Amino acid sequence: MDIFLTPKSVAIIGASTNPMKFGSIIMANLFNIGYEGKIFPVNQKAEPIAGLTTYRSVIEIPEPVDLAIFAIPASGALEAMRDCAAKGVKGVVIISSGFTEAGEEGERRQQELLDVAQVAGIRVIGPNTTGILNPIDRFTTTFVPLQEVKAGPVAFIAQTGMFAGMLLEWILSSECFGISRVIGLGNKCDVDDADALEYLADDEHTKAIMMYIEAIKDGRRFMDAARAAALKKPVFALKSGETGEGARAAMSHTGSMAGNDAITSAAFKQAGIIRVDCFQKLIDYAKMLAYQPVAKGNRLAIVSLSGGAAVMSTDAAMKAGFQLAHFSNEILAEIQKEYPLWATVRHPFDIEPLTETVGFMPAFKKTVRCALSNPDTQVCLIVTWTPFAGMGYSFEFIKEMQEEYPGKPVAFCSIGYKNNHEALFQQLEAKQIPVYSSFTRAIDALAASVEYGKFLASIRQAKLEERRFLRSERPKTKPAAGPKKPDSRERHEKVTVFFDGASRGNPGPAAIGIVVKNQNGETLSEVSEAIGKATNNYAEYTALIRALEEARRLGATEVKCLSDSELVVRQMKGEYGIKSKSLLPLVSEAQALRRTFHRFGIRHIPREQNKRADQLAGLALKKQN
Incomplete structure (x- = not known):
């Protein structure tokens, strides 16, 4: 995968001076993102483009070419692939559509391309894709116009341009967490989900992986790669084609057979993949696990400025499988000292009465400390009205308390004026505290952390039981001397x-x-x-x-x-x-x-x-x- 993400040189086949064409946008993106490798425009007219020498064919380029991007009609792709094979190009990203998703003729055209590539040892991403975005190493193949791209801990594997394009634009402009890699796979004629997962599992810049999948090409290999990745970092997947109509739409979109949805869900669970049903949950869950520690259990503490929000949060938490954390009388007595005489402190915490005696921020600080220091608390939800930006309130103390009481993920829910919410959103997410606009979204994200924690715990338990079993099965007599012949029935990785x-x-x-x-x-x-x-x-x-x-x-x-x-x-x-x-x-x-x-x-x-x-x-x- 390195050849696609960190090439030293790239040929853009279909480069153009027309700013509306994909080849021109791709070149502009490379300049804007700060790509430091060599760029070779390829166009049959061979006129200089953006001050660079243009070549009629990739064969004419006098230097080695690591990667080629096809931004040309499907009808010209086969000849271009043959040229790449002759040139010794190592990887090709095919932006063009008009292949398997276009029927029998397109399927034949795609297979011809793949045959040439395989003989030459060329790896292929696509066709019908936006391809790669790598903010870390400043490289891209996408034709989606890029402005500012923030590098960060979340990676995306997508089978569609919507995810690698439109949703990417939303994330870049609306979320604080940055992106490590985007790998758009398209029709997956060669490089597929398993290749991407194997790469990202070992990528030090990636802490969480999001996926959009229409179909899985090689189920066994996908499961192996997904499980190996999930053991190292959380993997979230949105799998479309749940209904018969959706499956038919997937076939026409990327030429993919969607498969049995029930089997897919069971396989995902076995592999440790957390399945979601909408793009918003992909974002919510990914930033929770990228920002916060993995939950060690489901015992939840709730701190709310509103009594009504505390009640509704509790209902939502129970439906999501949480249990309320237990607080001893001794712990509650410490806060009760500060409450007005007419109010009694209970969990879930409604801290509005406390604000009347000690003030807004001191009430939050005292109660959040109580929640996180409590031995029975494993996860914490904080719900508040959003204070006006000019009031000088800051919730950054939460990060300091998390460092004091580590291993307990926190979700923050801010409800109020949009401008004030945005200011608080920026303040807290800069400290890697995820902020949500509703307590149900916050609870669902915490539930994803709990689910992932259970998966990791089950793996640890299985390994422990395996070691115990192996110890119990050891022969009590000393084995005969001499070398042991390997057992061919064993699995040798x-x-x-x-x-x-x-x-x-x-x-x-x-x-x-x-x-x-x-x-x-x-x-x-x-x-x-x-x-x-x-x-x-x-x-x-x-x-x-x-x-x-x-x-x-x-x-x-x-x-x-x-x-x-x-x-x-x-x-x-x-x-x-x-x-x-x-x-x-x-x-x-x-x-x-x-x-x-x-x-x-x-x-x-x-x-x-x-x-x-x-x-x-x-x-x-x-x-x-």
């Missing part, structure tokens, strides 16, 4: 495969040899198979495919492939072109298999380091003869 193909006659009798080893260098599996009559290169690719299949059988998620065939290694890396038509299907199959792993690497090694795989191929040849 990281493996190294050595592969070799051999042919006598080229073409002639051919065979393959494969060795799979674990992280400790222990041999997990060996393969020695004859494959009939074939060329040497055909045998090498067959060995690679068979090796990847063997790695998958062993449960590997990360694979490192080692071969003494420089041709295969360089072709898989996209450094060499494919001249033999007979190899094209094998190359496509190998490229498709590599994408089923979370991490894939391939490296050339000297023949003597591949000795065992070579021996296995030779043994199979002898048996064939």
Whole structure:
């Protein structure tokens, strides 16, 4: 994914001097965001654009090109992809529409593009997408005009331009939290949700992930990637296509089959994804988990300036699965001393009577401290009328108290004049205290924190029980001396495969040899198979495919492939072109298999380091003869 988010150079195919065209807007965005890499405009007229040399084709560019953006009609995309393959471009973002979402002809056109890309080792985002926005490293492919873009802790994965465009504009102009990455996937012909999740799971700049999904391409891989990500940071998803009509709309929009909604919900829950039903909840939940600690339980303290708001907040909290935190008589007695004689302090706290004796801000400070210091409090809701900005009130003390009593997420609800609410919103969110305009939104966001906390707790408990079980199953007698042979039935997440193909006659009798080893260098599996009559290169690719299949059988998620065939290694890396038509299907199959792993690497090694795989191929040849 780095090639899409941090390219050193980019070619804009379809660059234009017309400010209304996508190619022109993309270039303007790159200038405005402060992209420091090289920009190569590509247009058949080859007239200078924005003071930059323009090229008729990406092939004419005299320097390496990391990434190409297609802002051209779908009819010209195939030729452009062939040029990118010849140039050695590593990644392509296709802004254009008119592919799978446009029916059979569009589906054929998209598959032709993908075939060329896979043979050349080019990764593709799209088609039919806005693509990438990376405020951290100041890069974008979007055609949505950008003004100020604030970097921050929330990432977005979107299958639609609405999310990566219109909703993005709303967030940039209305919310205080910034954006780490936006990855618009479009039709997902190649790069999909799993690729994006794997990248963001390890991204140090991202604390929470929001997703808009119309369909999931590879369910098993998606589940693995989502669960791995959710163990590190919260993932929220809005999955459309719940109804039959919505599913049909998704098909016409991005060519996506929406799938069974009940199964989707169950799968999300199993993976640790928190599902939402509207864009507003995506925003509300994401900023709660990006700003605040994860809730350790559901025992809620409520501090409200209004008695009516306290009652309604309590009703909403009970419906959301909360329990009210318990306050001992001793704790309540400390506040009761400050209350007027006619009022009795109870939880949930209605602090209006207290404001009459000690004042507005002292009443809040005393009660919020009481709520957060209480041992039974696990989450806290604060509801207030919004004071006028000129009155000098500040709620920044909440952050200081949270540091004094850590691990307890707080949601703040401000109700009053809009201008005053906005001022308080800016004040508190600058301190990473999420502010909501209704107590129901605030409670729902706290409930999302509780749900995520339960997921993490269940994982910790499962691991604890697994360790206890393994300890109880340990043999009491001392095992026999000697090395233990690896059990091929075990799941080995990281493996190294050595592969070799051999042919006598080229073409002639051919065979393959494969060795799979674990992280400790222990041999997990060996393969020695004859494959009939074939060329040497055909045998090498067959060995690679068979090796990847063997790695998958062993449960590997990360694979490192080692071969003494420089041709295969360089072709898989996209450094060499494919001249033999007979190899094209094998190359496509190998490229498709590599994408089923979370991490894939391939490296050339000297023949003597591949000795065992070579021996296995030779043994199979002898048996064939």
